[in-house]
Amino acid sequence: AQTVTQSQPEMSVQEAETVTLSCTYDTSENNYYLFWYKQPPSRQMILVIRQEAYKQQNATENRFSVNFQKAAKSFSLKISDSQLGDTAMYFCAFMKHGGGTASKLTFGTGTRLQVTL
Amino acid sequence: DAGVIQSPRHEVTEMGQEVTLRCKPISGHDYLFWYRQTMMRGLELLIYFNNNVPIDDSGMPEDRFSAKMPNASFSTLKIQPSEPRDSAVYFCASSPFTGFYGYTFGSGTRLTVV
Numbered sequence: 001a002q003t004v005t006q007s008q009p010e011m012s013v014q015e016a017e018t019v020t021l022s023c024t025y026d027t028s029e030n031n032y033y034l035f036w037y038k039q040p041p042s043r044q045m046i047l048v049i050r051q052e053a054y055k056q057q058n059a060t061e062n063r064f065s066v067n068f069q070k071a072a073k074s075f076s077l078k079i080s081d082s083q084l085g086d087t088a089m090y091f092c093a094f095m096k097h098g099g100g101t102a103s104k105l106t107f108g109t110g111t112r113l114q115v116t117l
Numbered sequence: 118d119a120g121v122i123q124s125p126r127h128e129v130t131e132m133g134q135e136v137t138l139r140c141k142p143i144s145g146h147d148y149l150f151w152y153r154q155t156m157m158r159g160l161e162l163l164i165y166f167n168n169n170v171p172i173d174d175s176g177m178p179e180d181r182f183s184a185k186m187p188n189a190s191f192s193t194l195k196i197q198p199s200e201p202r203d204s205a206v207y208f209c210a211s212s213p214f215t216g217f218y219g220y221t222f223g224s225g226t227r228l229t230v231v
Binding site: 046047109110 | 173208216221
């Protein structure tokens with residue numbers, strides 16, 4: 001079974017600053033996908049960024065980027081130029097490759113990020 | 118596309134009553150998932166379907182819970198009888214065949230059982 005660990009329950013960052021959220025996972029799989037989801041107070045789960053394990057290049061989406069370290073089983077999220085709208089709960093998630101088909105997403109416990117003025 | 122549509126957004130019911138949560142996935146998505154979110158247990162997968170067929174229901178907490186997907190555009194999660202410990206946010210999500218795109222979630226149903 002896979003496990004996902006987010007060791008930072010809460011974090012705070014000032015507007016325009018950069019913050020990094022940590023995530024580690026445990027798996028015996030070689031091919032898998034990793035995701036970061038954002039859950040603002042509206043409770044909607046929003047996909048932020050995704051990474052395929054076989055790709056060494058780190059994914060980026062505008063102000064969001066990841067540091068994927070496969071050997072260390074680490075998948076951190078960096079938010080640059082933080083904005084008030086980034087205030088949310090952030091979840092790291094793991095999915096087995098399973099031949100390329102969709103399967104179960106296993107979530108971490110989340111990190112609550114507060115962006116302040 | 119309107120995204121994944123869940124109803125109702127909020128539900129308050131008395132213990133012992135039957136509750137039915139509804140979900141319309143994104144058209145063309147092959148997979149549908151039901152998750153439950155609580156403070157204590159986080160996000161838990163309850164059950165998921167592929168092409169309307171249940172694939173894994175090992176997360177369904179007990180026989181009081183049942184889920185159906187009669188067609189590609191509709192699914193229900195039923196709790197009968199409901200108990201206070203069932204109070205949670207229930208999410209439906211759908212995904213295309215390939216897992217790389219992750220899921221698209223609905224806005225969830227907040228269930229309160231009093």
